[in-house]
Amino acid sequence: MKSTIAALTILLTAITAAAQTAPPSNGERLMAHALESSGAWETLQYLTDDIGPRLSGSKGAALAVQWTTARFRSWGIAVRDEKVMVPHWVRGEERASLVSHNGQKIVLTALGGSVATPVRGITADVIEVSNFDELDRLGNKVRGKIVYYNNPMNMDLVRSGHSFEAYEEAVRYRGAGASRAAKYGAVASLIRSVASASLRDPHTGAMRYDPKLPKIPAAAMTIEDAMLVDRLIRKGERVRMHLVLTPKTLPDADSANVVAEIRGSERPDEIVLVGAHLDSWDLATGAIDDGSGVAMSMEVLRLIKDLGLHPRRTIRCVLFMNEENGLRGGRGYAAAHKDEIGRHAAAIETDAGAAAPTGFSTNVSGEALTSLESRVHPLLARVNAARFEQSSEAGADISPLTDAGVPSFGLISDPLHYFDYHHSPSDTLDKIDPKDFAADTAALAALTWEIADSTEPLRAK
């Protein structure tokens, strides 16, 4: 009996020791390395502080392509630039004042793609509408006037974790407002910045013209200025504005997607894409949108290389150009790689900020998702990123792949404050907490690795 107990004790001790010394899995090693390394932060800092704003066609965008390409090369990772032509819109002077109210300054910014006002500007009455139905009811009454869409974000949605839904609703007036107003003879179109907070900073973003209608200038007022105009109009006062915008659209410019990869050891033809967009708006340095995504995606490859890991499938990092005002990079990638779209085992995009991670949006569902979750949950739970949300679109740049049935994922960060800074002069590095950012990077590295190194194929359904 004594000897049996002694033997059991020895066995138990041996098992415990084995459990304690069991080497960490590659996914665990990657996550640990991501959490302790400052590599991604250094990349993000250079991209934002040293290079700066990166609007398509700008010097900053060209430098970002050169620098990220050189970075991959310095890490010993194969990289190439894949040419895309991009729109080249340049912001000019932008100012407005209320001639009806002592020339008070109105702070605003042109929407991306807007045409200019005449050199001396436009002076016209402002007419406010809450939505397109109201505009249609007014019809020709807006002729000769500046149409102002009062389109606040639904803050109940924002506060309950649904910032992106609130954004989708409010942003319709940014995209289509100018042409809808031009149809009835308006001379300019204004929106309230699509933002969830403001310290009198205007938020820009892309707009598009209906080619069948006249092009009128379009701008976003700060929330504060938009509310001022709204208060005056509600009091029944006539509001007359002087508006000067001098942006230019130049011929399309040469640019590129940056494509880097670590070849798979067993299934090199199968690709797990991880990416983000390299361009940003011009008002700030695009730290949150999307310098953070770029730095995280690059870091995934650097960490794998640094640890000497060899994934079964090829891991390809794509830094897309021109997500903000044309999506030429996303469309260009899908066109250039159309013969291998079916060989993309997954596409993962990071373009939703750099606050603490919560999980991933995905088009993968049913048994495929259950099986994936059971494998990745233990890893992702370490950084509270284990929640998967169903979505038909995981990221704009990868949307052509998602539409073609490629299993797609988008990293989700806590969205509460995302639209406080989005597309505004305040999207700068200081808004990001390095700890949250490291957790995002660790979550992205873990999911990328687990899909790329899995022995099982992943299907969207």
Ligand SMILES: [Zn+2]
């Ligand atoms: Zn973005």
